[in-house]
Amino acid sequence: MHQAGLESAGLFPGICLRTVQNFTQENLISILESDWKKFKELRKIALDRFCQGVLADANTITGHDALSSQARYVMLHRLMRDRHNDIGRIFDAYSRYKAPMALRLMVRHDLLTDAELSILSEATQQDLADVVRQPYELEWIEEIERED
Template sequence: MKESDWKKFKVIKERAIERFCTQALDEFGEVISNTDEHVHNRYLLLYKLVQNRDKEMSLIFDDHSRSNAPMQLTAIRAKGLADESLLAELSDEFREQTDPKRFGWE
């Protein structure tokens, strides 16, 4: 991996984490504010949702290293979390290598 791609990947990943967390918090807020649902059911749903989002976050973002960067970026792109303007700054090779369509992820 080129040094320039590594540097840009770190920024893409940081912004993707922000997007992921924002989306998760929005989901949590919807569950919490759904007064049509009994409070205990909302609690149980929220608990399960937090667990699922935590697992998903771990799968996508944990183990930050150059060797994991291609798979992480592929997952980030598949989830629609990547900043498109930053993706455009990556080398053609790295962008093609991390295209989720290659793996049928989109």
């Protein structure tokens, strides 16, 4: 797992999830009206894909019987907290002014395919060309040592 774009787990060591790129004002440029209409469709696809990914990761964590219930709970808690923050960053930006930033985040987290993005204007596709795809990955925690 490459370390670029990862943040440390903080309270729960061993879990690393992708961070959201910081954007400057130049990333907050309104898109064409035709792209705005297409953005609305792409947003639905990406949101569904995001939620499917969270549910799949939660299922993977809860089904990992080699870890104690406590360790799985800690991982699940961290997953849900981090993804809850990300869903807000990615999908709460629902305006033409914020759509380019939201699209960049959707591409960064690999929530839209190149084929799906091909419906956008050439200019918008060019704006997204430099985004590096970094899908979410789970990093398993070490078993939690109990001090009884």
